[in-house]
Amino acid sequence: MASMQSLDIKNRSATSLPSPSVRSHTELAKLIDVSKCIGCKACQVACMEWNDLRGPVGENTGVYDNPQDLNEHTWTLMRFSEVEPDDFSFEWLIRKDGCMHCDDPGCLKACPAPGAIVQYANGIVDFISEKCIGCGYCIAGCPFDIPRLSRADNRAYKCTLCSDRVAVGLEPACVTTCPTGCITFGTKEDMKQQAVLRIADLNSRGYDNAGLYDPPGVGGTHVMYVLQHADRPGLYHGLPEDPRISPMVGFWQGITKPLAIGALALLAMASFLHFIKHGPNVAEDDDDAPSRDKTRDRKEESSHVE
Amino acid sequence: MSNKDDIRRYKDGERLHHWIVAITFILLAMSGLALFHPSLYWLTNLFGGGQWTRILHPFIGLVMFVSVMVLMVRFWRHNLVNRDDLRWIRYLPDALHKREGRLPPVGRYNAGQKIIYWSTVIGMFLLLFSGLIMWQPYFAPVFPIGLVRFAILVHAFSAILLMMVIILHIYAAIWVKGSLQAMVKGTVSRTWAKKHHPLWYREVTQEERK
Numbered sequence: 001m002a003s004m005q006s007l008d009i010k011n012r013s014a015t016s017l018p019s020p021s022v023r024s025h026t027e028l029a030k031l032i033d034v035s036k037c038i039g040c041k042a043c044q045v046a047c048m049e050w051n052d053l054r055g056p057v058g059e060n061t062g063v064y065d066n067p068q069d070l071n072e073h074t075w076t077l078m079r080f081s082e083v084e085p086d087d088f089s090f091e092w093l094i095r096k097d098g099c100m101h102c103d104d105p106g107c108l109k110a111c112p113a114p115g116a117i118v119q120y121a122n123g124i125v126d127f128i129s130e131k132c133i134g135c136g137y138c139i140a141g142c143p144f145d146i147p148r149l150s151r152a153d154n155r156a157y158k159c160t161l162c163s164d165r166v167a168v169g170l171e172p173a174c175v176t177t178c179p180t181g182c183i184t185f186g187t188k189e190d191m192k193q194q195a196v197l198r199i200a201d202l203n204s205r206g207y208d209n210a211g212l213y214d215p216p217g218v219g220g221t222h223v224m225y226v227l228q229h230a231d232r233p234g235l236y237h238g239l240p241e242d243p244r245i246s247p248m249v250g251f252w253q254g255i256t257k258p259l260a261i262g263a264l265a266l267l268a269m270a271s272f273l274h275f276i277k278h279g280p281n282v283a284e285d286d287d288d289a290p291s292r293d294k295t296r297d298r299k300e301e302s303s304h305v306e
Numbered sequence: 307m308s309n310k311d312d313i314r315r316y317k318d319g320e321r322l323h324h325w326i327v328a329i330t331f332i333l334l335a336m337s338g339l340a341l342f343h344p345s346l347y348w349l350t351n352l353f354g355g356g357q358w359t360r361i362l363h364p365f366i367g368l369v370m371f372v373s374v375m376v377l378m379v380r381f382w383r384h385n386l387v388n389r390d391d392l393r394w395i396r397y398l399p400d401a402l403h404k405r406e407g408r409l410p411p412v413g414r415y416n417a418g419q420k421i422i423y424w425s426t427v428i429g430m431f432l433l434l435f436s437g438l439i440m441w442q443p444y445f446a447p448v449f450p451i452g453l454v455r456f457a458i459l460v461h462a463f464s465a466i467l468l469m470m471v472i473i474l475h476i477y478a479a480i481w482v483k484g485s486l487q488a489m490v491k492g493t494v495s496r497t498w499a500k501k502h503h504p505l506w507y508r509e510v511t512q513e514e515r516k
Binding site for chain 2: 014015016112113114131133134135136137139140145149151154246248249251252256257260261263264267268271274275278280281282283284
């Protein structure tokens with residue numbers, strides 16, 4: 001790794017002090033316009049091809065989702081949902097699922113291995129797999145159920161937003177390959193503006209509730225969706241309405257840690273202070289017992305023995 | 307310190323299991339704290355790195371659990387709580403200032419030791435169940451994510467509480483001279499027994515007379 005790259009890391013897992021932050025960066029984002037998706041899965045193929053991923057051949061269970069779920073070989077997956085958003089319409093909604101690259105990443109917060117998860121200044125959240133210890137805390141931390149642990153090497157994997165391509169000025173593989181222009185990539189500001197145009201178009205076509213999915217509960221995301229039914233993200237294969245890091249994870253990773261370590265240190269310290277103030281508690285008939293307390297202690301003892 | 311007149315307090319098997327618990331506890335505390343707080347991550351070096359720490363910790367935990375269960379079965383009868391225990395706790399602050407006169411006479415275990423016994427037993431059950439639920443890669447995948455999150459929290463809390471209890475346990479053994487001998491040689495001096503566990507001492511001497 002080039003040393004200059006350390007200047008591009010904004011957050012690092014299990015690290016209490018701030019990262020080098022002298023450089024200023026532009027936040028990047030991927031925009032997925034669900035209304036333009038035709039479900040061709042070219043993005044899935046491009047992802048496998050660029051990242052050299054090939055999972056075992058699965059089984060057909062009668063739905064288009066292939067494979068059935070994200071896994072260590074499948075970092076992005078087309079999710080097909082047949083829904084009836086109202087009484088008189090039927091829609092086939094297809095969402096490209098994968099890491100959302102949260103601005104406040106739950107995986108990074110939960111990770112106990114220093115530097116195993118990093119967030120680059122451009123917003124990409126990346127797993128540094130050689131430092132991963134396989135504990136699965138990132139899975140517990142993620143509000144979107146994205147990371148998957150490999151049974152073969154016990155490390156967690158997910159979409160990198162092609163951080164290797166982006167670092168050299170290319171766009172992610174899925175963006176390059178998308179035949180309908182459903183996936184676009186650029187600065188987060190540009191993507192938001194583009195979303196505004198798309199939403200206006202959808203509104204004019206009768207989708208009154210079209211909108212941008214950039215959930216504030218996780219500080220916004222660096223993968224955003226344009227949804228026809230932004231008021232009901234759950235229609236899109238259970239996309240969470242208001243994702244946020246679980247309070248249990250926040251509590252465990254937040255105030256608990258310093259308090260717990262402090263309590264342990266305090267107790268050990270108090271024990272030590274007690275010892276140097278009062279000295280050892282000696283049964284006085286022993287040969288090495290100090291003689292000065294003998295008579296007093298004996299008197300007290302006789303009061304309760306027998 | 308010791309002589310032929312000493313009283314037997316712990317059998318060989320009891321001491322063996324106590325020290326299995328003690329050693330596994332130290333290993334578990336170090337490996338657990340390593341993954342609990344970033345400033346202690348360096349402790350993973352003692353276990354062969356982060357991956358090895360993650361792999362070993364739960365297996366060591368199973369060993370500790372089994373040994374605690376053995377101790378639980380052996381000692382539960384002596385740790386039943388009675389009315390004098392409350393009085394003992396009330397006068398504990400006095401005793402900590404070496405004014406032991408007002409403490410009620412103690413049997414085989416005092417209230418403090420009983421608290422340590424019961425919190426260790428309860429703590430081990432909490433740690434076992436929460437630990438199983440969060441254990442990657444074997445068990446965690448079959449549990450719902452909300453339960454795994456809850457288990458991780460429970461595991462952290464009960465571990466910290468257990469560590470605090472054990473700090474008190476270790477300090478009590480250091481402070482009260484003659485106690486360590488009970489767990490090393492299995493015997494205590496008569497004066498120690500008379501002072502700290504007079505009721506137990508009476509029981510033992512009555513049996514001797516028979």
